[in-house]
Amino acid sequence: MAALQAILNGILVGGIYALIAMGMALVFGVMRLVNFAHGAFLMVGMYVAYFGYTLFHINPYWGCALVGAALFMMGMAVYWLLIRRVMGQSDFLQILLTEGIALCLVGAAQLLFTGDYRSISLPLADKTANLGPLNFNVAYGVSFVIAVLGVTSMYLYMKYTEMGRAIRGVAQNPGVAPLMGIRVRWISGISFAFGVACAGGAGALLLPVFYVNPTIGSPYNLKSFVIVVLGGMGSVEGAALGGLILGVTEGLTAYYWSDSYTQVVDFVLFLAVLLLRPQGLFGKKAP
Amino acid sequence: MSRARFLPAVVFFGLLLTLPWWLRDAYLQQIVFRVVIFAILGIAWNLVGGYAGQLSLGHVAYFGIGAYSVALFHETWDWNPWLGTLAGVVLACLAALLIGSLTFRLRGPYFVLSTIAAAEILRLLALNLSFTHGAIGMIAPGFFEEPNGDRKTYYAALPLLFLAFALTVWTHRSRFGYYLRAIRENEDTAMAVGINPAVEKLKALLFSAALVAAAGALYAGVFQFIGPDSVLAIDMSVQMALIAMLGGAATVWGPIVGAVVLTVAAEALKTYLERAHTFFYGLLLVLVVLFLPGGLVSIAKQRWFRRTAPRAQAA
Amino acid sequence: MAPLLQLKHVVKRFGGLLATNDVSFDVEEGEVVFIIGPNGAGKTTLFNLISGYVTADSGEILYQGQNIVGLKPYQTTRLGIGRTFQIVKPLPSLTVRENVMLGSFLHARSRAEAGKKADEVLGFLGLDRRADQLASGLPLAQRKLLEVARALATGAKLLLLDEVMAGLNPTESAEVVTLLRKLKDFGVTAVGGVEHIMRVVMALASRVVVMDQGGKLAEGSPQAVVHDPRVVEAYLGSKYQKGGAPP
Ligand SMILES: Nc1ncnc2c1ncn2[C@@H]1O[C@H](COP(=O)(O)OP(=O)(O)OP(=O)(O)O)[C@@H](O)[C@H]1O
Ligand SMILES: [Mg+2]
Numbered sequence: 083m084a085a086l087q088a089i090l091n092g093i094l095v096g097g098i099y100a101l102i103a104m105g106m107a108l109v110f111g112v113m114r115l116v117n118f119a120h121g122a123f124l125m126v127g128m129y130v131a132y133f134g135y136t137l138f139h140i141n142p143y144w145g146c147a148l149v150g151a152a153l154f155m156m157g158m159a160v161y162w163l164l165i166r167r168v169m170g171q172s173d174f175l176q177i178l179l180t181e182g183i184a185l186c187l188v189g190a191a192q193l194l195f196t197g198d199y200r201s202i203s204l205p206l207a208d209k210t211a212n213l214g215p216l217n218f219n220v221a222y223g224v225s226f227v228i229a230v231l232g233v234t235s236m237y238l239y240m241k242y243t244e245m246g247r248a249i250r251g252v253a254q255n256p257g258v259a260p261l262m263g264i265r266v267r268w269i270s271g272i273s274f275a276f277g278v279a280c281a282g283g284a285g286a287l288l289l290p291v292f293y294v295n296p297t298i299g300s301p302y303n304l305k306s307f308v309i310v311v312l313g314g315m316g317s318v319e320g321a322a323l324g325g326l327i328l329g330v331t332e333g334l335t336a337y338y339w340s341d342s343y344t345q346v347v348d349f350v351l352f353l354a355v356l357l358l359r360p361q362g363l364f365g366k367k368a369p
Numbered sequence: 370m371s372r373a374r375f376l377p378a379v380v381f382f383g384l385l386l387t388l389p390w391w392l393r394d395a396y397l398q399q400i401v402f403r404v405v406i407f408a409i410l411g412i413a414w415n416l417v418g419g420y421a422g423q424l425s426l427g428h429v430a431y432f433g434i435g436a437y438s439v440a441l442f443h444e445t446w447d448w449n450p451w452l453g454t455l456a457g458v459v460l461a462c463l464a465a466l467l468i469g470s471l472t473f474r475l476r477g478p479y480f481v482l483s484t485i486a487a488a489e490i491l492r493l494l495a496l497n498l499s500f501t502h503g504a505i506g507m508i509a510p511g512f513f514e515e516p517n518g519d520r521k522t523y524y525a526a527l528p529l530l531f532l533a534f535a536l537t538v539w540t541h542r543s544r545f546g547y548y549l550r551a552i553r554e555n556e557d558t559a560m561a562v563g564i565n566p567a568v569e570k571l572k573a574l575l576f577s578a579a580l581v582a583a584a585g586a587l588y589a590g591v592f593q594f595i596g597p598d599s600v601l602a603i604d605m606s607v608q609m610a611l612i613a614m615l616g617g618a619a620t621v622w623g624p625i626v627g628a629v630v631l632t633v634a635a636e637a638l639k640t641y642l643e644r645a646h647t648f649f650y651g652l653l654l655v656l657v658v659l660f661l662p663g664g665l666v667s668i669a670k671q672r673w674f675r676r677t678a679p680r681a682q683a684a
Numbered sequence: 685m686a687p688l689l690q691l692k693h694v695v696k697r698f699g700g701l702l703a704t705n706d707v708s709f710d711v712e713e714g715e716v717v718f719i720i721g722p723n724g725a726g727k728t729t730l731f732n733l734i735s736g737y738v739t740a741d742s743g744e745i746l747y748q749g750q751n752i753v754g755l756k757p758y759q760t761t762r763l764g765i766g767r768t769f770q771i772v773k774p775l776p777s778l779t780v781r782e783n784v785m786l787g788s789f790l791h792a793r794s795r796a797e798a799g800k801k802a803d804e805v806l807g808f809l810g811l812d813r814r815a816d817q818l819a820s821g822l823p824l825a826q827r828k829l830l831e832v833a834r835a836l837a838t839g840a841k842l843l844l845l846d847e848v849m850a851g852l853n854p855t856e857s858a859e860v861v862t863l864l865r866k867l868k869d870f871g872v873t874a875v876g877g878v879e880h881i882m883r884v885v886m887a888l889a890s891r892v893v894v895m896d897q898g899g900k901l902a903e904g905s906p907q908a909v910v911h912d913p914r915v916v917e918a919y920l921g922s923k924y925q926k927g928g929a930p931p
Contacts, residue, residue: 116478167659173477174424175658178614181426181607182654189648196644300603304489307482342497349486349493356483357471544789544798547778551786554775557737560757561767562838563790 088337096329097226100322103309105280107321111253112273119184121303123278127285128294135202146286153282157275191296201293225287308352404632405526411612411624412533413580419618421573422553426606427484430491431461431578433601435585440507450510454586461582469574492601506596509589617664686749687712688874694743703729705898718877718885721895727878731844735767736760766840768831770847776820787837805833825852844876
């Protein structure tokens, strides 16, 4: 029974992971760019939500859409100012650039907000609900539901809208896309911004159940890489599933071993998948 | 001409050797010590990241192994720090062998991520295992007795810097260095001339890891207190890369120039802005990637060519 | 004596595509064998199979009697198989001499010896005047020659030349033909070539293998092959379909 409880906890966290990782998968799929600043954008999202709540009493649950929108604009700006200039250059430079952006964001947060741990307390966060014999924290539950809504709407957007189709077109066939009248640069910018928005929105959803400080993003950075690799690099649906798997793995590790080793297991899993099944758990093609 | 090539090196090491005579301020001497350590780290990273073009962001793993070896072997078996350093270097080489043979099979971002993951696993283990005392960290023995322990350690660090520098000079001109550059630019071409990329990359990583581990051991001996967040933090990996890139990757002098500029600038900045260093490193990294991917040394080279070109024609 | 190189029923698939379909032929010492065929026939793939860049799904490739299927490219190079790339792959940040030295390092004991060997090869190919220039600054014709120089410098016994004449003007290619006739001076005992320019093939080849859609269509002396009706059909047919001469 306790193991089931661990799995449930894992699923709840995994839903949020899925949203974070989906953003990274989108950016990787379209631009072949691994955004090493992804976790930093998540941290920015948490701060935006934090100040939205403390200054303007915006509840992070519905505020996450606003946070997502704000981060979308930020992503656009970062793309046009910086990322655009290294597209088509070596991954060596691309990775260093996004790592530099990550340090700038973390450093700026340290300057502005100090290294203090901040958190908000929603009344919801103290309540537990029952699901049969299992119980869960209501705040986690709500975050999970919203994250799943986010993932689903993103998926539908990709599948059914004009822009979504164009984005997938570029992801599947970057060479041919321009011939079909798709403006690859524009699409790249939008995708990057969407990716950043996912991270930011997820940040807002984490706020009610977590604290925020400037370096909070870096574990999420690596976690979303783990998830994206688990789900097959660049596959958006795969990333959603990978998020749940990682969440459950962490839940079970915490239960059977220790809370402190969840991340060790994450990274060992990551290395194992990269080395043994580089196409991801569900991918069919070899890379 | 060929003798003139050695002049900068002679001047540079001459200045470092005579430091206590021309720089009396203890605080400034400490900064020079830091430059020396960072230069060793930058040079070591440059072998793998610069010459071989493999963007490792997990080099702090070897630094941590060096530092923890000094502390751990001292605590458990009362080894002196020299023996601990030796053990650290050997262990770092073993780790490099393992990490390298796994990660060098991957390319591009996959490689980068796997190096980070390997280093993070070590950090998390150090943070959670009981014999490393977790987040509290460990006390490490100093290399020398007082008085003047710091100065003696400084003189212990100089040969290491010289070794690292000499290794780079040799690499720059030897078959090994050409092989690494070939791998960096095109592995297909490299294989077409009989190069086994996996083996050459591994060699570079072994040299690199040994140097980084020795630097880590020195660090432990000087600060005498280490923890997962000081000697296994991912930021330090990025810093090593930044030092080499800022000065000029795959150049002999790049990492040294990078170490001098970065350390002095960070120190100057610290007096004005207490918590600004992360932002500063990030900004520098962005600027270098966008505007100066060849590093500071590349500016000097261009200047030099512009000055000497007309003269060469006239002669 | 056994042939220098023997392909026996070699098969290679890329997904659903049969890039090499049961191909067999020999290359004897002293021979110059050219492989011709329309675009996409699988010529480069054959070279990739021999030099180890792709691994055969089935069949055998024997070099000096040894099965080399599964060897890595650097291993085949060390055995004496040198190759050029159809899409030239010089190292742009190194000078022309340094590019060639990469090859001569393989058997040189010192840097000086490697430099000497490189200069010999560069002199032979008429690239000596460009030796200290960055490889990125070379015009295409000379980048092609640089590919040959690098492969020669490895001390190759069997040299695989993938379209080294493509993109050269007639004068240049005539010069290169003269050069290639003298490869024996460098210890090259056999040459495998891919070329679209029939004039070059006729001038150099002692034997021609014709490929079409992954399979071997014909094999024989250059004169015999160009008059083979199947070859004419495959060539004209495919050229006609693609609506133009090969690049
Ligand atoms: N690595 C690969 N992966 C998938 N398909 C490949 C690969 N290499 C070659 N092919 C395919 O195999 C077929 C044969 O290609 P190959 O390059 O051998 O032709 P070729 O005869 O050299 O043509 P060309 O005259 O244009 O150089 C082509 O359809 C090509 O697309
Ligand atoms: Mg070809």
